[in-house]
Amino acid sequence: MTKRYSLNLSSLQKRLLVYVIVPMIVISGAAISFGLQLAAKQEEQRLKADLELLGRAISLPLSDALLTNNLSAVQTNLDSVFSIGRVYGASVYNVKGEQVAEAGITETDLSNSFLAQQTVKTGITQDDYRRVEGKEVFSQFMPIIDRGGRIIGLLQINRKASDFEDRFSQLSQVAWLSWAVFALVTIAVLIFGHYRGVGRHVVKLKNAMRRVAEGDRSIRVIPDGPSEIAEISDGLNRMLDSISRAEDELEQRRVQEEKLQQALREQEKMAAIGSVASGVAHELGAPLTVIDGRAKRLLKKQSDEDDKRQLNAVRGQVQRLTGLVNQLLAFSRTPVQERSIVEAELITKRALNNLSYERDDDDITIELQEAVPVVISVDVKRFELALINVLRNALQAAHHNVAVAIKEHGQQVEITVCDDGDGIAEEMKERATQPFSSGKPQGKGTGLGLTIVSHVMADHGGSMELSNSPNGGCCVRLKLPKAEEK
Numbered sequence: 001m002t003k004r005y006s007l008n009l010s011s012l013q014k015r016l017l018v019y020v021i022v023p024m025i026v027i028s029g030a031a032i033s034f035g036l037q038l039a040a041k042q043e044e045q046r047l048k049a050d051l052e053l054l055g056r057a058i059s060l061p062l063s064d065a066l067l068t069n070n071l072s073a074v075q076t077n078l079d080s081v082f083s084i085g086r087v088y089g090a091s092v093y094n095v096k097g098e099q100v101a102e103a104g105i106t107e108t109d110l111s112n113s114f115l116a117q118q119t120v121k122t123g124i125t126q127d128d129y130r131r132v133e134g135k136e137v138f139s140q141f142m143p144i145i146d147r148g149g150r151i152i153g154l155l156q157i158n159r160k161a162s163d164f165e166d167r168f169s170q171l172s173q174v175a176w177l178s179w180a181v182f183a184l185v186t187i188a189v190l191i192f193g194h195y196r197g198v199g200r201h202v203v204k205l206k207n208a209m210r211r212v213a214e215g216d217r218s219i220r221v222i223p224d225g226p227s228e229i230a231e232i233s234d235g236l237n238r239m240l241d242s243i244s245r246a247e248d249e250l251e252q253r254r255v256q257e258e259k260l261q262q263a264l265r266e267q268e269k270m271a272a273i274g275s276v277a278s279g280v281a282h283e284l285g286a287p288l289t290v291i292d293g294r295a296k297r298l299l300k301k302q303s304d305e306d307d308k309r310q311l312n313a314v315r316g317q318v319q320r321l322t323g324l325v326n327q328l329l330a331f332s333r334t335p336v337q338e339r340s341i342v343e344a345e346l347i348t349k350r351a352l353n354n355l356s357y358e359r360d361d362d363d364i365t366i367e368l369q370e371a372v373p374v375v376i377s378v379d380v381k382r383f384e385l386a387l388i389n390v391l392r393n394a395l396q397a398a399h400h401n402v403a404v405a406i407k408e409h410g411q412q413v414e415i416t417v418c419d420d421g422d423g424i425a426e427e428m429k430e431r432a433t434q435p436f437s438s439g440k441p442q443g444k445g446t447g448l449g450l451t452i453v454s455h456v457m458a459d460h461g462g463s464m465e466l467s468n469s470p471n472g473g474c475c476v477r478l479k480l481p482k483a484e485e486k
Contacts, residue, residue, distance in 0.1 A: 066153050106132065339377045399419075404416070418475040
């Protein structure tokens with residue numbers, strides 16, 4: 001496909017045209033005009049010199065012929081001059097201005113001619129444009145001098161004035177035609193040469209900057225063309241890269257600020273929940289103790305089995321409420337108090353032992369399968385509470401067994417609790433640590449267990465991770481910094 005060039009001049013091309021090309025063309029035109037004037041003068045001088053040369057060539061023969069009064073010789077010399085073709089007329093006059101002989105168009109009497117008188121008087125060749133027989137001619141008057149140096153006559157040679165004008169006109173036409181061609185070539189070079197050399201790269205750069213102004217930050221310019229344009233293109237690309245990086249950083253900061261704001265709102269919500277939970281737990285604690293105590297005394301006095309069953313049911317519900325109160329108290333308890341360096345295996349076994357008192361007769365086995373000897377720095381009571389909550393959830397979810405392992409990974413200690421239950425749903429992973437969020441059937445959990453574990457681990461500089469095991473069931477990983485043994 002042939003590439004088409006648009007003749008619509010760009011702003012840069014217009015400025016180059018106005019401030020560079022036009023002045024250059026005007027200056028060259030002025031130079032040509034001045035040169036033509038010089039050439040015209042030189043051509044006129046050359047034509048005059050030709051006439052003078054002819055006059056000098058025949059002046060001596062004419063002088064000898066006049067001295068001998070040989071008019072035929074005079075006529076012969078005049079005819080020889082006139083036959084050249086460039087002479088319009090030639091004639092010989094005596095010192096009084098009376099014509100002696102003539103050839104072509106001449107004047108018959110020069111007695112009243114000032115130039116003729118001056119030529120005879122001074123002996124200096126004179127010339128001027130004159131009108132002879134209605135024709136504009138250039139006349140040159142030369143004195144005829146004998147061999148003794150005496151002026152004995154006057155020679156007039158005429159040439160058409162148009163000869164001078166024609167020669168100048170031809171030269172002028174060639175010069176101005178050349179100037180016009182030069183101007184057209186210069187403008188063409190400006191339009192096409194400038195476009196190929198500079199203009200197209202400027203257009204690319206301008207289009208790219210327009211797209212940037214419209215909001216497209218992905219555009220990049222290939223840094224080609226003249227070095228200055230390439231440097232500007234490269235600078236634009238670097239500027240766009242900096243803008244993109246700055247926008248990315250701003251977006252990351254915005255996301256981070258949103259996360260911090262969300263975390264702050266969560267902290268405020270948790271603080272409010274903790275405050276309410278603490279008050280509710282304290283208010284419920286005493287009445288529940290009274291209810292359980294009185295139900296226990298009534299149970300001792302009853303002999304009817306149905307009444308005993310009802311009282312045991314009351315005590316069971318009270319115990320359930322008491323467990324909820326204990327969870328609320330644990331949730332609202334202040335963060336880590338005093339830390340102690342203990343063996344991870346020892347505190348895990350204590351949690352397993354304390355949990356055994358809560359277990360009913362079931363077929364689920366729970367065992368510590370792997371225990372690397374390593375120590376951790378924790379608030380023993382709160383960390384043990386976190387372990388019990390994790391173990392309790394695993395027992396409630398397991399079908400047959402729960403596996404506990406203690407491992408060491410560099411400077412971290414990992415306590416893993418895995419069950420063989422149905423696993424945890426993906427949507428529950430994100431909200432498992434939120435207060436009162438539970439995937440268990442109603443009445444089977446408070447929704448505070450993993451929330452307490454998450455808080456305890458965060459207070460210890462650790463973390464909790466939930467995942468499903470490839471073999472089925474859920475795995476909870478508690479990660480803590482490793483402590484140095486004293």
